Amino acid sequence: MEFRVADISQAGVKLDEPLELHWLTEVFSGDFPTPFKPLSASHLTGRLRRVGEQVVVEAACKLDLQAPCSSCLEKFDMEVPVKFMVTLQPAPAKARQLPSELELGLEDLDEIFYHDGVLDLRDVLREQIILSLPMFPKCSDNCQGLCPTCGANLNREQCSCQEGIVDPRWLALKSFKTT
Ligand SMILES: [Zn+2]
Ligand SMILES: [Zn+2]
Known part of the structure; x- marks a missing residue:
């Protein structure tokens, strides 16, 4: 799921990417472990568009997950929709060293960057999946x-x-x- 930004036409690129179960498992149990467990593979659909140097990603997927209910602790299955639109900027060139205060300012902007002209969609998706997870999953409304x-x-x-x-x-x- 890596795209060379130069290859993305103005009209955009249609996305239809498989999300393997082992990759999803790694997302939920990797650097930021969560109580969620993916039950099946999925796929991502959407579109990449280029606006000048920026890339706009609009995409969605549905995940079959299992997690303990936050109220009764019983494990249950749920479908979690993930839908997002993010704009990526080219990372500031390393050659053009920025003064440290300016660098801090850049981080504050909470911008998402792609590096060396290549957009790794998995990095974007990993973050969006984590953001989409319910904070207090509940097995039913009347648990x-x-x-x-x-x-x-x-x-x-x-x-x-x-x-x-x-x-x-x-x-x-x-x-x-x-x-
Ligand atoms: Zn009792
Ligand atoms: Zn419950």
């Missing part, structure tokens, strides 16, 4: 979660702690009243 007292999965069983439970805020009020 009951775990009992805070005994840890029972309330989606599957009703534990006996329920009746005795008093909201700790009420407990605090109670003791306040009696004193």
Whole structure:
């Protein structure tokens, strides 16, 4: 998935790239490990366009993932759509050494660069996939979660702690009243 920027015509290049399962696995378990596990290969569709020296990437894919529910901790399968549009700039030439303050300023701009006239789409995609992941994946909208007292999965069983439970805020009020 490397493209020579010079080869990208003004009209653009259509993308239809396979995303192998082993590559996706590496994305989720690599430098920034996540609790997500890809279940199948996928493919990326979209378009590359060139605007002067900039390259605009518009692309999307759908990923079949498995992760533990943030509420009941049970593993479940989900489909996560990834859709993005980013603009890449040519990296500033090394020969033209920048003063250090200016270099800092460049980083602040949060720009994405391609190097030596070659755009590596996998680098872009890796970041966009991570950004698309749900922060708190939930197995269903009405997941009951775990009992805070005994840890029972309330989606599957009703534990006996329920009746005795008093909201700790009420407990605090109670003791306040009696004193
Ligand atoms: Zn759940
Ligand atoms: Zn319980």
